[in-house]
Every structure is written in C-alpha cells, then in structure tokens.
Amino acid sequence: MYKPQSTVLKPTLIYVHGACWVAGSLDSHDEICRYLSKKSDVNVIAINYRLAPEHKYPTAHNDVYDAIEWIWNHASELGLNKKQFAIAGESTGAYFTAATTLKSRDTKDGPKFSFQLLVYAALDGGGSSWTECKDLYFNNKKDIRSQYGSPLWSKNLSRLPTTFNILGEFEISRAEEELFMRKLKENGITTKSFIYEGVTHDVVNWLSVKTETPAHLKAIEFIKDGFNME
Numbered sequence: 001m002y003k004p005q006s007t008v009l010k011p012t013l014i015y016v017h018g019a020c021w022v023a024g025s026l027d028s029h030d031e032i033c034r035y036l037s038k039k040s041d042v043n044v045i046a047i048n049y050r051l052a053p054e055h056k057y058p059t060a061h062n063d064v065y066d067a068i069e070w071i072w073n074h075a076s077e078l079g080l081n082k083k084q085f086a087i088a089g090e091s092t093g094a095y096f097t098a099a100t101t102l103k104s105r106d107t108k109d110g111p112k113f114s115f116q117l118l119v120y121a122a123l124d125g126g127g128s129s130w131t132e133c134k135d136l137y138f139n140n141k142k143d144i145r146s147q148y149g150s151p152l153w154s155k156n157l158s159r160l161p162t163t164f165n166i167l168g169e170f171e172i173s174r175a176e177e178e179l180f181m182r183k184l185k186e187n188g189i190t191t192k193s194f195i196y197e198g199v200t201h202d203v204v205n206w207l208s209v210k211t212e213t214p215a216h217l218k219a220i221e222f223i224k225d226g227f228n229m230e
Contacts, residue, residue, distance in 0.1 A: 001078070002037035002044040011042045011084035011114075011227040012075070014068055016100070018091030018120075018203065020133035021052045021060065028207070029093075035209040035216065036088075040223040043080055045071055049096070052137035060137070061148055064096045065103050072111035084227050086114045086161070088219075091203050092133075094121030098151035098180070105159050106147075115162040115226035117219065120201055122173050123180045125150040129173040152180045162190040164222035166215050168199040192225075194218040 004010055013036065017029040026048050037044040049063035068087070075082045089097040097116050104110035122129055125144040134144075143149050163184055167177045181191045196202065196215045205213050224230075 002033050002046070003079075004037060004041050004043070006041075009079070009081045011086070011229070012080045012082070013037075013040070013042050013044050013117075013223060014047060014071070014085075014087040015044050016047045016049075016064055016087065016089035016093035016096045018089060018093035018095075020130055021092050021137040022133055023051065024092070031209055032090075032207050036219065036223065039216075039220045041229070042223065042227065045080075052133070057138045057143040057149065058146075060096065061099055061103075065100050068100060068104075068111055069107075082112075084114055085111065086116065086223070086226055088117035088119070088223075090119035090121075090206055091201070092122055094118040095123060095125075095151065097121075098123055099148040101160055102148055102151060102154055102157075113161040115164060115222075116160075117164045117166075117222055117226070118177070119166045119206065119215065119219065120168060120171060120173070120203055121165065121177050121180075123150070123152040123176045124173075127152075127173065127176055129176065152176055152183075157183050157189070158187045160184065160187070160189050162226060163192075164226065165191065165193040166218055166222075167193065167195055168202050169195055169197045170200040172201055192222065194222075 017024040026046050033044045033046045047067050049060040087097050101116050184191050
C-alpha cells in the first residue's frame with residue numbers, strides 16, 4: 001500500500017502487475033507503484049497473484065478479484081476512499097484489470113470502479129500475442145472463451161467504467177487493444193487512448209521511472225482526469 005503523506009482522504013488506485021502470466025511480483029513493480037502514487041497524489045494498492053504454470057486458469061483471475069473485493073469491503077478500516085476507487089495494470093496486469101471490471105459488474109455488491117487504466121494490454125486469451133505464456137496459463141480453448149478468459153470477446157461490454165488505454169505504436173497486441181476500445185465505445189463506454197509513437201511493448205521502460213516517458217506522463221494525466229483532480 002502506497003499512501004501520500006496527507007491528512008486528507010485520497011482517491012484509491014488498485015494496481016495489478018504484469019509479466020506474461022508467469023512472472024512479476026510486488027517487488028518487481030514497486031518502483032512504478034511508488035511513482036504513480038507520488039505523481040498522481042493517490043493511494044496505490046498493489047495486487048499480487050499466483051503464477052502459471054504451477055497455477056492454471058482461473059487461479060490468478062480469482063486471486064486478483066478476491067483481493068480487490070476484500071480491499072473494497074474493508075476500505076474504511078484501511079483509510080481508503082471508496083467513492084474514488086479505480087484499477088490499473090500493464091500487460092498481463094491490464095488483462096486482469098479488464099477481466100476484473102467485468103466480474104465486478106456482474107457481481108452483486110462488487111467493487112465500483114471510477115475508471116480502468118490499461119497500459120500495453122493483452123486482452124485476447126486466444127490471440128497471437130504472447131502465446132507461449134498463455135499456453136502455460138490456460139488449460140484449453142474453453143478457458144480462453146469463458147466469461148472472463150478473453151475480455152476482448154466478452155458477450156457483454158456494457159456498464160463498464162470509463163476506460164483509458166495506453167499502447168505502443170508497434171505494440172504486438174495493438175489490434176486487440178484498438179478493437180476492444182472500439183467495442184467499448186459501441187456500448188456507450190467513455191474511452192480515451194494514447195499511442196506512444198516509436199515503441200513496441202515498452203514494459204521495461206514503464207517499470208523503470210528513472211526517466212519519465214510519454215506513457216508515464218499520460219498515465220498521470222489519465223489518473224487525474226479519471227478522479228477529477230486538478
């Protein structure tokens with residue numbers, strides 16, 4: 001939990017780490033979480049989950065959702081703001097972000113998100129991007145086309161939160177991201193996208209904030225926009 005020094009109740013941003021379903025941790029994403037908290041002036045809560053191939057679908061999905069639901073239900077004792085409550089992630093973390101907002105919408109009394117921020121997202125469990133990792137997580141095509149296995153192919157993309165998307169110009173999953181955003185718009189969801197020109201799946205620079213990239217600056221802008229902060 002990363003909290004700015006303040007006596008005022010700050011917005012809450014859940015952050016789900018990426019790393020291709022098989023890697024990543026709270027430690028590997030400590031730097032980006034600290035950065036987002038400090039620069040956006042919000043509480044950032046980092047979420048961990050069990051990894052493939054030891055833990056197959058839907059283990060990580062359930063870990064992420066269960067953790068966020070617990071945080072939502074215990075927000076007052078944690079000193080968190082439920083009226084301004086959002087979720088973000090990069091790469092696989094963005095995939096779990098999209099799946100979580102879907103499940104939350106479908107769950108009675110589930111967490112209510114002000115927005116979701118997707119960075120370099122993978123959104124199709126059966127797509128051509130990172131198949132070597134997906135094959136280690138999913139058991140079969142039934143998993144991939146299950147209710148939350150591929151957010152891109154969800155039969156219902158209505159009633160989702162405002163969605164911000166950051167992608168690289170030469171992103172391997174660019175087609176997935178652009179189609180997802182188009183489908184959200186068709187369902188009446190407010191969307192905003194930013195294309196970082198000249199880069200591919202730029203997660204290495206995203207995780208290291210020694211030099212701010214346009215993606216970092218746009219993420220801060222989107223977070224403040226989503227929370228209606230000046």
